[in-house]
Amino acid sequence: MFLEIKDSFKIILNKPRSVKTFLALCIDLTSCIISFWIAYYLRLGELLPLSQKGGNAILVSLLISIPIFIFFGLYKAIFRYSGLAAIVIVLKAILIYGFVFSSIITIFGIPGIPRTIGIIQPLIYFLLISSWRLLTRYLIGGIYTKHWKKSNLSKALVYGAGKSGRQLVRAMQDSLEIYILGFLDDDVNKHDCFIDGKKIYSPSKLNKLIIEKNVNLILLALPEISRKERNEIIQRLRVHKIAIRTIPTISDYAKGKCSIKDFEELDIDDLLGRTQVEPYESLMKKNIFEKTILVTGAGGSIGSQLCREIIKLKPKKLLLLEINEYALYSINSELENLNKIHDVELIPLIGSIQENSRVKDIIQTWKPATIYHAAAYKHVPLVEHNLIEGIKNNVFGTLKIAKIALDHNVSDFVFISTDKAVRPTNIMGASKRLGELILQSLSDSYEKNSKKRMDTKFSIVRFGNVLGSSGSVIPKFRSQIKEGGPITLTHKEITRYFMSLKEAAQLVIQAGALSEGGDVLILDMGEPIKIYDLAEKMIELSGLSVKNAFNLTGDIEIKVTGLRPGEKLYEELLLSKNPSKTIHPKIYKSKEPFIKLSDLRKELETLKKLVNDNNLKKIYAKLPEIITEYSPKEPILDYTYVKKKDSISQS
Numbered sequence: 001m002f003l004e005i006k007d008s009f010k011i012i013l014n015k016p017r018s019v020k021t022f023l024a025l026c027i028d029l030t031s032c033i034i035s036f037w038i039a040y041y042l043r044l045g046e047l048l049p050l051s052q053k054g055g056n057a058i059l060v061s062l063l064i065s066i067p068i069f070i071f072f073g074l075y076k077a078i079f080r081y082s083g084l085a086a087i088v089i090v091l092k093a094i095l096i097y098g099f100v101f102s103s104i105i106t107i108f109g110i111p112g113i114p115r116t117i118g119i120i121q122p123l124i125y126f127l128l129i130s131s132w133r134l135l136t137r138y139l140i141g142g143i144y145t146k147h148w149k150k151s152n153l154s155k156a157l158v159y160g161a162g163k164s165g166r167q168l169v170r171a172m173q174d175s176l177e178i179y180i181l182g183f184l185d186d187d188v189n190k191h192d193c194f195i196d197g198k199k200i201y202s203p204s205k206l207n208k209l210i211i212e213k214n215v216n217l218i219l220l221a222l223p224e225i226s227r228k229e230r231n232e233i234i235q236r237l238r239v240h241k242i243a244i245r246t247i248p249t250i251s252d253y254a255k256g257k258c259s260i261k262d263f264e265e266l267d268i269d270d271l272l273g274r275t276q277v278e279p280y281e282s283l284m285k286k287n288i289f290e291k292t293i294l295v296t297g298a299g300g301s302i303g304s305q306l307c308r309e310i311i312k313l314k315p316k317k318l319l320l321l322e323i324n325e326y327a328l329y330s331i332n333s334e335l336e337n338l339n340k341i342h343d344v345e346l347i348p349l350i351g352s353i354q355e356n357s358r359v360k361d362i363i364q365t366w367k368p369a370t371i372y373h374a375a376a377y378k379h380v381p382l383v384e385h386n387l388i389e390g391i392k393n394n395v396f397g398t399l400k401i402a403k404i405a406l407d408h409n410v411s412d413f414v415f416i417s418t419d420k421a422v423r424p425t426n427i428m429g430a431s432k433r434l435g436e437l438i439l440q441s442l443s444d445s446y447e448k449n450s451k452k453r454m455d456t457k458f459s460i461v462r463f464g465n466v467l468g469s470s471g472s473v474i475p476k477f478r479s480q481i482k483e484g485g486p487i488t489l490t491h492k493e494i495t496r497y498f499m500s501l502k503e504a505a506q507l508v509i510q511a512g513a514l515s516e517g518g519d520v521l522i523l524d525m526g527e528p529i530k531i532y533d534l535a536e537k538m539i540e541l542s543g544l545s546v547k548n549a550f551n552l553t554g555d556i557e558i559k560v561t562g563l564r565p566g567e568k569l570y571e572e573l574l575l576s577k578n579p580s581k582t583i584h585p586k587i588y589k590s591k592e593p594f595i596k597l598s599d600l601r602k603e604l605e606t607l608k609k610l611v612n613d614n615n616l617k618k619i620y621a622k623l624p625e626i627i628t629e630y631s632p633k634e635p636i637l638d639y640t641y642v643k644k645k646d647s648i649s650q651s
Contacts, residue, residue: 031128039121098122156217161185165221243543286513294319294368297375299327305505353397383428387638394431409455414512417462440594443518459515463523464497485556497525524586
């Protein structure tokens with residue numbers, strides 16, 4: 001029966017808007033007539049033909065009510081979405097109608113119409129026109145569908161019965177993807193109470209709710225609690241092997257900036273369990289506020305995030321140097337949108353740090369006060385297979401821009417380094433360590449030579465893996481989980497330091513402000529994380545189980561593929577053993593070993609000649625001579641070198 005009625009409504013839905021408006025008007029006219037009939041019955045206790053007493057009253061009622069209804073926009077509403085707000089509008093219209101109608105009956109009178117009809121009829125009229133609107137919403141607006149298809153929806157509990165939780169439930173009341181059963185809240189005073197018909201449960205009852213109500217999803221609505229408290233809640237929920245999603249801001253959801261699909265992924269810091277320290281405003285602004293800033297590699301992961309943070313700090317100008325046209329276009333477009341608020345002059349510049357004349361021209365023209373040098377080839381296997389280009393860019397590109405910065409009195413030069421530069425086992429790490437040595441030796445030489453004036457302060461900021469960057473494991477694992485697995489990782493024991501992209505960029509800016517020149521600043525990455533454990537955690541927080549020898553019926557398998565060329569099981573952040581503290585709890589200073597500039601110059605001249613001669617064999621032998629802690633674990637893997645070698649051996 002209900003299905004037949006619903007199908008009839010669907011036919012009407014396909015009609016033009018004018019037809020639906022006319023139909024709504026006809027239903028309201030009918031409701032007016034019926035309301036009089038019922039009002040007479042309630043007043044007189046008998047059913048009478050309306051032609052005997054009600055004709056004039058009905059005519060007066062329609063002449064008053066329909067214009068009022070039109071004025072209040074009752075026929076512009078989309079009835080399938082009519083909710084409480086629509087009923088409130090109907091109530092306002094009826095109150096005005098009732099006042100006018102009852103006044104006419106009371107003051108002027110209508111022959112044969114009892115004055116009490118002026119009170120009874122508007123009340124019944126309101127009930128009838130509200131009821132048919134709500135019935136329409138029920139049948140075709142999603143509530144009815146959800147009632148009959150509830151078994152196919154994700155059944156969720158909202159963790160947090162505060163403002164955000166309440167707003168979330170109201171915003172999602174028409175969702176055909178998630179059905180919210182109720183709330184979870186740690187406040188014992190709220191337990192067993194109701195909000196919008198949804199019960200508030202104690203988190204201790206979650207296991208029972210999972211079994212009895214088939215709950216398979218938790219939505220976190222806890223925007224005001226600390227990161228530590230949030231992580232503790234996630235760890236408690238993880239035991240239940242249930243999917244957990246965090247929510248965007250309700251304003252973003254309401255404005256259409258996100259959808260229910262955006263609830264699928266927990267914040268990166270939720271997965272890491274890290275507690276961030278709020279950035280120090282004075283350090284953030286020191287090298288940026290009202291100054292001209294240059295970011296090299298502005299379209300890369302860390303470079304683009306640096307730009308996002310820098311633009312908020314109101315520099316005078318922001319120069320974006322990037323060799324990749326599309327990457328430059330993307331970050332410039334994004335920053336232009338942010339610039340509607342911050343009003344910073346943006347200058348997107350295509351160019352390579354290897355082009356001496358291009359870099360020199362940019363620095364001469366714009367005279368940046370601070371350079372954040374993020375341009376680098378950083379993917380370990382790619383650099384291992386393209387050895388010459390890795391050295392050209394990461395070593396000699398850094399040398400060129402550092403010299404130009406010195407020659408043009410750039411105040412601050414911040415070099416983005418990596419934990420792979422510590423006791424490197426691959427070309428990428430070795431090239432970044434050599435970049436560090438260049439800046440250390442330049443700084444030391446100028447400090448000790450009183451005849452030279454050191455106007456440029458070089459600082460080296462070293463940190464580990466940044467989550468959210470290109471090639472990062474979390475986006476990769478998320479994609480593999482969505483596809484049903486398997487999750488692939490290179491070794492079961494591989495361990496890495498991790499930090500979110502935003503936190504890393506903010507700490508880089510603050511570290512550069514703390515630098516005294518020539519020192520290596522180490523970002524506190526917290527405890528190293530075993531990648532296998534991270535994969536397991538992501539599977540469990542997706543509401544799935546790990547498929548292994550102990551659980552053959554699990555959902556997602558974790559597959560070990562073997563270490564990649566140049567990859568280490570463990571990464572380090574320090575060469576020295578005793579880093580010193582700074583005023584920032586997440587930033588340390590370290591006095592690292594380096595080479596005197598006069599000696600380093602000779603080594604670099606030799607290396608440059610070998611690079612120009614494309615002599616990979618001698619380059620591979622030379623690097624450990626310069627970087628004594630470098631110990632390559634692989635033979636030469638450069639694609640061109642290997643291909644030539646194979647061709648010679650075959651001939």
